[in-house]
Each structure stands twice: as C-alpha cells, then as structure tokens.
Amino acid sequence: MCMRCAISRRSLLVTGAVSAAALHTGVAEARIRPQDMAPLVGPGYKPTERDEIGLWKEMDRAEEEIAGSNLLVSDPRLTGYLKNIIGTVGGPAAKDFRIYLARIPDFNAMMFPSGFAVVFTGLLLRMRNEAQLAGVIAHESGHFLRRHMIRSWRDMKRKSDLFAIGAMLAGVGGAGAGVYLGDYVQLAQLGTLLSLFQYSRAMEAEADAMGARLISETGYPPMEMANIWEQLIGEENASARYRGKRRRRGSLFDTHPSEGSRMVDLRADAAELTIPGKVYDNGRTRYLSMIGDIRPTLLDDQVKLNDPGASQYLIETLAQDGWNGLLRFYEGEVWRLRNRPGDAQRADQSYAAAVVYPDAPADAWRWHGISLMKQGRPAEAKAAFARYLKMKPDAPDAPWVRQMAG
Amino acid sequence: MRNRGLALALALSVSASACVQMKQYADVQFTPPQGDYKLLVLRPDVTVGSLTTGGMVEPRADWIDQARASITAAIKAQQGTRGGTVTFVERRNELSGVTPDELAEVERLNAAVDESIVVHKYLGDYLPTKRGKGLDWTVGQGAVELGRKTGYDYALFLHAEDQVASGGRIALGVLGLAGCIVGFCAPNIGGAQQLDYASLVDLKTGKVVWFNVVIASSQVPGIKFGDIRTPAGAAQMVDRLLGRMKPGQDVGKGVVMSPDAQGSR
Amino acid sequence: MKRLVGIAALAAATALAGCTGVGSGEAGFSSYGLVTVKRVRVGDGQMSVVPPRNYNRHRRILFSDVGDVEDWTLNGPILDGISFVSGMKNNRELIRQRRTADQQVPRFRSDMTPPEITAMLESLYRIKGGAVQLKTLSLQPRPFLGANGFQWDYEHLDQDELWRRGRAVGVVIDGKLYLILLDAARSHYYEAMLPDFESIVASAQRLG
Numbered sequence: 001m002c003m004r005c006a007i008s009r010r011s012l013l014v015t016g017a018v019s020a021a022a023l024h025t026g027v028a029e030a031r032i033r034p035q036d037m038a039p040l041v042g043p044g045y046k047p048t049e050r051d052e053i054g055l056w057k058e059m060d061r062a063e064e065e066i067a068g069s070n071l072l073v074s075d076p077r078l079t080g081y082l083k084n085i086i087g088t089v090g091g092p093a094a095k096d097f098r099i100y101l102a103r104i105p106d107f108n109a110m111m112f113p114s115g116f117a118v119v120f121t122g123l124l125l126r127m128r129n130e131a132q133l134a135g136v137i138a139h140e141s142g143h144f145l146r147r148h149m150i151r152s153w154r155d156m157k158r159k160s161d162l163f164a165i166g167a168m169l170a171g172v173g174g175a176g177a178g179v180y181l182g183d184y185v186q187l188a189q190l191g192t193l194l195s196l197f198q199y200s201r202a203m204e205a206e207a208d209a210m211g212a213r214l215i216s217e218t219g220y221p222p223m224e225m226a227n228i229w230e231q232l233i234g235e236e237n238a239s240a241r242y243r244g245k246r247r248r249r250g251s252l253f254d255t256h257p258s259e260g261s262r263m264v265d266l267r268a269d270a271a272e273l274t275i276p277g278k279v280y281d282n283g284r285t286r287y288l289s290m291i292g293d294i295r296p297t298l299l300d301d302q303v304k305l306n307d308p309g310a311s312q313y314l315i316e317t318l319a320q321d322g323w324n325g326l327l328r329f330y331e332g333e334v335w336r337l338r339n340r341p342g343d344a345q346r347a348d349q350s351y352a353a354a355v356v357y358p359d360a361p362a363d364a365w366r367w368h369g370i371s372l373m374k375q376g377r378p379a380e381a382k383a384a385f386a387r388y389l390k391m392k393p394d395a396p397d398a399p400w401v402r403q404m405a406g
Numbered sequence: 407m408r409n410r411g412l413a414l415a416l417a418l419s420v421s422a423s424a425c426v427q428m429k430q431y432a433d434v435q436f437t438p439p440q441g442d443y444k445l446l447v448l449r450p451d452v453t454v455g456s457l458t459t460g461g462m463v464e465p466r467a468d469w470i471d472q473a474r475a476s477i478t479a480a481i482k483a484q485q486g487t488r489g490g491t492v493t494f495v496e497r498r499n500e501l502s503g504v505t506p507d508e509l510a511e512v513e514r515l516n517a518a519v520d521e522s523i524v525v526h527k528y529l530g531d532y533l534p535t536k537r538g539k540g541l542d543w544t545v546g547q548g549a550v551e552l553g554r555k556t557g558y559d560y561a562l563f564l565h566a567e568d569q570v571a572s573g574g575r576i577a578l579g580v581l582g583l584a585g586c587i588v589g590f591c592a593p594n595i596g597g598a599q600q601l602d603y604a605s606l607v608d609l610k611t612g613k614v615v616w617f618n619v620v621i622a623s624s625q626v627p628g629i630k631f632g633d634i635r636t637p638a639g640a641a642q643m644v645d646r647l648l649g650r651m652k653p654g655q656d657v658g659k660g661v662v663m664s665p666d667a668q669g670s671r
Numbered sequence: 672m673k674r675l676v677g678i679a680a681l682a683a684a685t686a687l688a689g690c691t692g693v694g695s696g697e698a699g700f701s702s703y704g705l706v707t708v709k710r711v712r713v714g715d716g717q718m719s720v721v722p723p724r725n726y727n728r729h730r731r732i733l734f735s736d737v738g739d740v741e742d743w744t745l746n747g748p749i750l751d752g753i754s755f756v757s758g759m760k761n762n763r764e765l766i767r768q769r770r771t772a773d774q775q776v777p778r779f780r781s782d783m784t785p786p787e788i789t790a791m792l793e794s795l796y797r798i799k800g801g802a803v804q805l806k807t808l809s810l811q812p813r814p815f816l817g818a819n820g821f822q823w824d825y826e827h828l829d830q831d832e833l834w835r836r837g838r839a840v841g842v843v844i845d846g847k848l849y850l851i852l853l854d855a856a857r858s859h860y861y862e863a864m865l866p867d868f869e870s871i872v873a874s875a876q877r878l879g
Contacts, residue, residue, distance in 0.1 A: 103803050243770075305797055306798065337794065400786070519750065533727045548858050
C-alpha cells in the first residue's frame with residue numbers, strides 16, 4: 001500500500017502483491033476514529049496461512065532486489081535516521097520493520113506485505129519537520145499493523161472470481177481480457193470495481209487514523225499529519241494553475257479518499273488525540289540538520305523536472321524558514337527553465353539576489369555570470385565567472401567557463 | 407522484479423493457441439559446451455503460482471521451493487551428461503572472487519542485453535545490421551572479468567515462470583466447454599502459462615552465445631504442460647531450454663544435435 | 672532518445688504467426704532502416720555525415736517524432752545510440768509533448784549558451800527518460816561545423832538500474848542548433864561506440 005500510486009489492474013494481476021490505489025480523490029466516508037485502531041499483529045509476526053506465506057516469500061524476493069538496487073541512497077546517517085523513526089512509531093512491529101530510501105523525486109512511500117517500507121527522496125523534500133516524516137512512516141506502518149495487504153489481496157481474489165463467474169454465466173466470456181460485451185457484464189464489472197475501491201478507501205482512512213494515533217503516542221503533534229495534505233493540495237493547485245488546468249477532484253473511481261477529506265478527517269483526529277497541557281515536539285531542528293546535506297540535491301532533482309508551479313510552491317514553502325542563497329538560486333533555476341516571456345529577467349534577479357548570501361552555491365555564480373553576459377555587462381560577468389572558478393577550480397565545466405572568463 | 411514487464415510483453419504477444427513455441431538463437435560460431443567446463447547459474451528467477459478463477463496469480467511458497475529444487479536437480483543432471491560442473495548462485499554475495507556490486511553490474515547489463523535480444527529478435531523489431539547473423543550481442547569486459555576472477559567458463563541466466571490452474575479455474579473452463587457443446591462457445595479463458603528464457607554467456611569473450619525462449623501455454627486449463635514443480639516437468643523444461651542447444655550456423659555441417667520436433671530453427 | 676518506446680507497446684504492435692515459432696523472426700516490418708557507409712543526410716536534411724560502418728536508423732514515427740531529430744543504433748536503443756539534431760530553429764522542442772503536461776522539456780532558444788543547451792538535454796533525460804541521476808563530467812569548447820561549439824560529457828543512472836554515459840558535440844549557427852550525441856551503457860557499449868562517434872562528428876557537414 002502506498003501514499004499515492006497509480007492503479008493498474010493489469011499490474012495487480014501480474015504481480016498480485018503490492019496493492020495500489022489511484023492518485024486522486026474519492027467520495028466522502030464516515031471518519032474512522034483513531035481510538036478504534038488497534039494493531040492486528042504483534043511483535044515478531046510471521047504468517048501461518050498458505051496464501052499469506054506465498055505472498056511473503058514473493059515479497060522476500062522483492063526485498064532482496066530492492067535492497068541490492070543502486071537506486072537507493074546509502075548514506076548511513078540518513079538511513080539510520082529513518083530506521084530510528086520507524087523503530088519508534090512502528091507500533092508493536094517497530095523492531096521488525098525494514099526501511100529503504102530510494103532516490104526518486106516523487107512524493108511517495110510504500111509498505112510491502114512482508115514488513116519492509118520504501119520511501120522516496122521526493123518525500124524528504126516536502127516534509128517540513130520530523131513529525132510529518134514520522135506521520136508518513138506511521139501511516140505505512142498502519143497498513144501493516146491492520147493487515148491491509150493480505151485483506152486487500154483476498155478481497156481482490158474473491159471479487160475477481162465473482163466477476164469471472166458472472167461473465168461466464170451471462171454467456172459472454174472474455175473475462176480475462178475484460179472485454180465489455182453486454183449490459184450484464186458491464187454492470188457486474190462496475191459493481192465489482194466500485195466495491196473494490198470502497199474497500200481501499202476504507203483502508204487508507206484506517207492507515208491515516210492509525211498513523212495519527214501512533215505519532216501522538218510518540219509525542220509528535222498529530223496535527224502535523226493534516227498539514228501534510230494541506231501542503232500537498234497547495235502544491236498540486238500551484239502546478240495545475242500554472243499549466244492552466246484544474247486540480248483533479250474526487251470521482252467515484254478514485255481509490256484514495258480525497259486529499260481534502262483526508263485533511264479534514266486528520267484535523268478531527270488531531271483534536272481528539274491532542275491531550276491538553278501535554279508538550280509535543282515536531283522535531284524540526286533535528287530534521288533540518290539531518291536532511292541539510294541532501295537538500296540541495298533534492299532541490300536539484302525537483303527543479304530539473306521543470307514543473308514550475310510545483311517547484312516554486314515548494315521553494316516558497318521552504319523559504320518560510322527564511323530565504324537564503326540556496327533557495328534564491330533554485331528560484332532562479334525555476335524561472336530559467338520555465339522561460340516564458342520575462343522569465344529570463346526574473347532569473348537574472350534571483351541569481352543576483354542569491355550571490356549576496358554567504359551560502360550561495362558555486363553554480364549560482366556561474367549562472368549569474370551568464371545572465372550578466374547576456375545583459376551586455378561583460379566586466380561583471382567575468383568577475384562572476386572568476387568567483388565560480390575560485391570556488392570550484394575542478395568544476396567539470398571549468399574549461400568552458402575559463403574561455404568565457406577570458 | 408523488473409523482468410516482469412518483459413515477461414508480460416512476451417505473453418501478450420503470443421497468439422492464442424495450444425502449443426509449445428520455442429525458438430533459440432545461437433551465435434554463428436557457437437558449439438554447445440561439452441567436456442570439462444564450469445557453468446555458473448546465476449540467481450534463477452523462479453516463480454510458481456496458482457492461477458485463480460479470475461485470472462490472478464497467487465504465489466505459493468511450497469511450490470516455489472519445489473520448483474527451484476526440481477530445476478536445480480534437472481540442470482545438474484542434464485549438464486552432468488555433458489561433462490561439466492554446475493554451480494548455482496542464489497544470492498549476490500555467494501560468489502567468491504567478486505563483490506556483490508561487481509556481480510550486480512554484470513547482471514544489470516545482462517538484463518539490458520537480454521531485453522534487447524527479446525525486442526530485436528523475438529518481438530520482431532529487427533535491426534537490419536544484425537539480420538541473419540544469429541546472436542550478435544555481448545555483455546562485454548565485465549563478464550570477462552567475472553570469468554577471470556571466479557574461474558567459470560560460462561554463465562547461465564535463467565528465468566522460469568509457471569502458473570498452475572487452480573481448482574476454480576478448471577471448473578470455469580469446463581463450464582465454458584459445456585457452453586460450447588450446447589451451441590454457444592465461450593472463448594477460452596486461457597489456462598496455464600509457462601514462460602522461460604535462458605541466456606548463455608561465454609565468459610572468455612563476454613558474448614551471449616545462446617538464447618532461448620519457451621512459451622508453453624495451454625488454452626484449456628487442466629491440461630498440464632511440464633509442471634515444473636515435479637522432477638519430470640522440470641526436466642522437460644530444462645530439456646526444452648538447454649537440451650536442444652544447437653550449434654551456430656557457421657559450425658561444421660557434420661555436427662547435428664538431436665532434432666527438435668517443434669518450431670525451432 | 673528512442674528508448675522511450677514502451678516494450679509493451681512494441682509487443683502489441685507486433686503481429687505474430689501461430690505455432691511456427693515465437694516471434695516473426697526477421698521478416699516483415701521493423702522500425703529500423705539500414706544506413707550504409709556513404710554520405711547521408713540526417714534529421715530534416717540540413718546536416719550530413721558518413722558512418723564508418725552500417726548502422727540502423729530509427730524510422731520516423733508520424734506525429735510523435737520531431738523532424739530535425741534522428742536516432743541511430745547498433746545494438747538497440749536500450750544499449751547504445753547516436754542522435755542527430757540537424758539545424759533546430761528557435762522555439763522548437765526536441766520531443767513532442769502535451770501543452771498541459773506538468774513537467775516539460777524546455778524549448779530551444781537561439782540565444783542559449785552551452786550550459787543552457789546541456790540543461791535542456793538534462794531535463795529531457797530526467798523528464799522523458801526517467802533518469803534519477805545525471806552528472807556532468809565535463810563541458811569544454813570544441814570546434815564543430817567550422818564554428819565555436821562545445822563538447823559535453825555526462826553520465827546518468829536510469830530506472831532500469833543501468834548507468835549510461837554520453838557525449839554531445841554541438842554548435843549554434845545562424846540561430847539554429849546542430850548537435851550529435853552518443854548515449855550508451857557505461858559498461859562496454861559507450862567505449863565501443865566512441866570511435867565511430869568521433870568519426871561521424873569529424874565527417875559532419877552543414878548543408879543549406
């Protein structure tokens with residue numbers, strides 16, 4: 001189960017393992033209360049039923065492949081940090097979990113049926129403090145503790161069987177291919193699909209509620225889980241608005257509860273869980289120091305995807321803690337890549353602003369130099385290039401810059 | 407896991423009929439290994455599941471173990487008749503002489519090479535410069551280094567997947583057939599699939615010298631094709647894959663392997 | 672750049688005969704044509720080169736390929752490839768994309784400096800190629816087609832876990848981009864194709 005992933009029935013049929021849910025929204029359901037969320041597994045859990053044993057074995061193979069992947073971030077400080085977090089908010093299974101960090105610029109995290117989680121670096125860019133990161137990890141742990149994967153698998157199996165029999169009885173075959181050949185079949189498939197998604201929506205809501213409970217028990221402010229969705233909605237709105245689109249809202253076929261309704265429910269959860277007078281800590285200082293080294297890389301990965309609405313939103317969110325050379329530089333990069341009329345000038349201004357700060361990265365000086373060159377200010381450009389070369393004498397593009405610097 | 411996309415594509419491209427389809431390609435200079443050689447079988451990717459009524463695959467742990475054991479035994483026996491020694495490597499850290507990373511690099515490139523062979527030889531998107539040349543791909547110096555450091559002559563990359571129709575599926579198939587008898591024919595749902603491929607790399611040169619794909623599909627559930635969980639089924643699969651290795655086209659005309667009844671060239 | 676063709680799409684497009692064997696073998700239609708060892712125009716014809724051996728050129732796919740970009744390969748685009756940009760004009764893009772796509776490869780502008788051109792290529796790899804890492808190994812001046820151009824060396828890690836290496840030689844003349852780019856698996860394939868690439872670059876001529 002994951003935070004956001006695209007559903008593919010085909011992929012479910014082939015792998016039959018990780019359950020998936022569509023990206024967007026769904027019809028509102030009654031809120032699940034955190035106090036009703038009790039873990040269904042204890043420490044050291046191992047499956048005893050045939051189908052679950054088979055699923056775990058398949059997952060062991062998958063974990064082996066993932067653990068050996070070169071897409072992972074291997075920095076022991078960061079991975080140790082994630083392990084600590086899951087070791088704290090993982091409920092009864094905390095010590096059994098494994099967690100891997102993959103360098104992929106999407107916002108996502110997923111838990112596999114055998115108790116290992118994968119988190120993407122895009123998540124680290126978007127979480128503002130440790131409580132939010134812990135909230136995502138706790139949500140994924142919730143899927144495991146409530147045995148969602150095996151329940152979902154069994155439900156899928158039951159429903160697919162039903163559908164196939166229904167199709168056969170209607171005398172219009174093609175079940176395997178999912179071909180529409182008659183009203184009965186269409187209705188049957190619709191009913192099957194709808195109830196399948198219903199089930200998934202309930203599971204996501206359970207994981208949200210369980211996650212809120214787990215983090216509040218650890219001492220994180222449960223409201224931070226609601227804030228995650230508020231931030232995500234803001235980002236999607238910014239992205240869609242830039243491209244002149246509307247952010248997709250709820251539809252009957254979406255499997256996740258809508259981000260808006262998740263936020264609303266989590267706010268209510270937080271109100272219930274927060275104990276007046278108790279001191280909560282969102283761990284922001286520790287979080288910022290942990291991800292400080294990787295943050296420039298994460299910004300780089302994000303900005304180079306050229307989704308200006310989303311990137312600008314993220315930079316402005318990070319800038320709530322204060323602008324600095326790094327953020328002004330990447331602001332410039334967003335304009336430069338966007339390159340609409342006027343953006344070149346905006347980029348110039350951002351680079352010029354960036355280099356005033358002591359933490360401006362070397363690249364800011366190089367782009368500042370290129371800006372100045374294009375503005376017809378060669379002497380200043382040469383000075384900027386010289387500064388770049390001084391900061392990074394072994395820069396891979398030093399030969400080209402030297403030629404420009406004259 | 408990434409090979410699943412490939413397996414699916416191959417399965418999709420097979421037309422619906424009950425037969426064993428097999429085609430092997432060999433490098434033009436290839437002579438199947440005989441005599442005293444050392445063969446490395448790398449991390450055979452075996453999955454065996456149960457095909458549920460609705461078409462989903464349910465992995466079965468006991469079957470997977472059984473199938474692995476059967477295939478291992480079958481390969482050892484089969485290669486034993488040729489005079490070689492076979493070593494299976496299940497995990498990347500089990501091969502002495504190379505680090506897991508070094509092995510991973512070779513595996514990744516090999517996966518890309520195998521993918522290319524499937525796309526440009528089997529799926530029909532052929533490359534004009536390779537037409538009629540048998541197999542013309544290499545895994546390069548990395549594979550040669552692997553051979554040098556570990557002392558093996560050949561490396562076999564194996565992928566085997568077998569789905570067994572579960573009870574419910576068979577019942578459904580019967581229903582369909584019954585429908586056919588009374589005048590209405592429901593199209594076959596598609597029974598057990600068996601998709602296997604093997605690629606043999608000569609570690610002295612790094613070249614892929616032999617590649618084979620077997621798709622054995624029964625469109626009528628309940629009719630078993632070489633169920634690889636059983637020793638007989640595994641032996642049959644291994645025989646289809648490895649036993650009928652044919653020499654490449656430039657090798658002397660006098661060399662003839664046991665003729666192959668179906669569909670290979 | 673052509674590695675973007677989905678394998679599943681390929682399988683769907685391929686018609687196979689029944690029981691006589693897997694795959695249509697090497698008959699029928701392939702998306703590749705043969706390039707022989709003689710001077711040949713590439714892209715939309717504004718540049719010509721001479722390959723040192725036979726190559727496979729990817730046929731143009733109507734409505735999805737861009738006219739001034741052409742791709743060649745020896746072992747298939749998963750493993751290696753040489754791409755040509757033959758005089759791309761201001762405001763054009765390397766690959767067709769939807770106006771409303773969230774992530775977009777930047778368009779070429781005539782006033783782009785080499786770092787901006789390489790940034791455009793980097794975005795192409797990240798957005799369309801799914802590269803999760805891309806590193807510049809070097810950027811240096813290099814004469815090309817009789818003008819002051821640049822050479823860009825880079826490597827990238829893709830989602831199939833394979834590291835690939837590349838070299839691009841390019842120049843902007845009269846506001847148009849001319850570029851020849853080699854991209855191949857870092858292990859074996861890049862080194863194997865590099866001499867051919869350099870020979871092709873040396874042979875390049877601008878027409879019209």
